[in-house]
Amino acid sequence: MSIVRYFTKPSAPESPSSANNKRRLDQTVDKVDKRSKNQRYDDSKCQRKFLPKWIDQWPWLQHRQDKIFCQVCLKYPSIAKPSGKRNAFFDGCDIFRVESIRSHESSRPHLECFAYFCRDDVTQVIGSPNELSSPNINATPIGLAMRKLNDDQLRRYSNLFSTVFMLAKYGKPMSDMPMQCALLRKVGAEIGDNYQNDKSASAFLTHIAAVIKKNNIHEIQDAAFLSVLADGSADVSIIEQENIFVRYVSKGVPVTTMVSIEAPAHSHALGVYEAIKDGLNSVNLNMENMTSRDKPGPKLVCANFDGASVMQGRKSGVVAHILEEAPYVIPVHCILLTS
Numbered sequence: 260m261s262i263v264r265y266f267t268k269p270s271a272p273e274s275p276s277s278a279n280n281k282r283r284l285d286q287t288v289d290k291v292d293k294r295s296k297n298q299r300y301d302d303s304k305c306q307r308k309f310l311p312k313w314i315d316q317w318p319w320l321q322h323r324q325d326k327i328f329c330q331v332c333l334k335y336p337s338i339a340k341p342s343g344k345r346n347a348f349f350d351g352c353d354i355f356r357v358e359s360i361r362s363h364e365s366s367r368p369h370l371e372c373f374a375y376f377c378r379d380d381v382t383q384v385i386g387s388p389n390e391l392s393s394p395n396i397n398a399t400p401i402g403l404a405m406r407k408l409n410d411d412q413l414r415r416y417s418n419l420f421s422t423v424f425m426l427a428k429y430g431k432p433m434s435d436m437p438m439q440c441a442l443l444r445k446v447g448a449e450i451g452d453n454y455q456n457d458k459s460a461s462a463f464l465t466h467i468a469a470v471i472k473k474n475n476i477h478e479i480q481d482a483a484f485l486s487v488l489a490d491g492s493a494d495v496s497i498i499e500q501e502n503i504f505v506r507y508v509s510k511g512v513p514v515t516t517m518v519s520i521e522a523p524a525h526s527h528a529l530g531v532y533e534a535i536k537d538g539l540n541s542v543n544l545n546m547e548n549m550t551s552r553d554k555p556g557p558k559l560v561c562a563n564f565d566g567a568s569v570m571q572g573r574k575s576g577v578v579a580h581i582l583e584e585a586p587y588v589i590p591v592h593c594i595l596l597t598s
């Protein structure tokens with residue numbers, strides 16, 4: 260032991276509480292340092308502003324009052340802001356960043372508005388292509404945006420929609436979309452840089468389904484007579500689902516089309532019958548119209564189910580409920596299941 264140490268009072272060991280206090284103090288100092296560093300960065304960085312070249316890439320953008328708006332979303336307020344939800348590009352976005360625009364471009368409300376925008380009769384909105392040079396058309400922001408939505412972009416969307424349709428048709432998951440897009444890029448197909456994720460693919464699929472359903476409704480409504488077919492099965496979550504089809508003749512050819520998948524409230528005949536009616540309602544078919552000569556639309560003439568008593572029972576089965584409303588309907592026991 261040195262002589263100095265002998266005369267000086269040995270320092271007490273640091274207590275755990277003082278060590279904690281020291282650590283907390285250090286953390287506070289770090290935070291203050293970081294905040295002042297961020298502040299210095301904010302003060303020194305250049306002011307972000309709207310770049311006119313963005314309009315070339317995103318023709319639906321509109322810059323006014325130092326904010327960015329989306330012309331497509333502005334056209335469909337109820338879709339752009341469902342139940343009053345926030346949509347920065349509808350209210351006016353003051354963050355001039357490419358990331359914000361890209362984020363809006365792939366957002367569900369924007370995709371839905373865009374699908375409606377494409378679906379709407381273009382000639383009704385902006386006239387025929389020859390009329391695009393009309394000063395009146397040029398004056399409207401939506402006409403301007405539509406003119407810039409050139410053939411290249413339409414071709415890209417067409418490729419992307421076809422890809423999503425193929426995925427759905429062959430039962431592939433929408434998470435395959437990036438992989439399919441990578442393949443398309445490799446073979447030189449034009450697909451652009453956006454909408455290449457599963458979220459966009461799901462949104463595209465919703466609109467593809469809506470268009471197919473709309474076409475089906477028109478075709479079904481044009482038929483004179485139809486037959487309803489239904490069968491139940493449990494889905495992956497073991498919930499009973501009723502698959503509802505209709506069969507009719509269109510342009511001389513018999514057609515069988517799925518109209519809906521409905522979950523019955525219960526598995527008794529009445530629950531299944533109500534589910535079938537809900538499914539028919541989804542394509543504008545209701546029992547009143549289908550059973551009355553005076554009402555428009557196709558007439559129900561046949562009901563085709565499996566042989567389960569809950570379906571074919573003449574006293575309390577689904578068939579019994581149908582016959583109550585339409586006594587002339589011919590109940591058929593599915594031929595495939597009887598052979």
Ligand SMILES: [Zn+2]
Nearest residue numbers: 329331332369
């Ligand atoms: Zn938008």
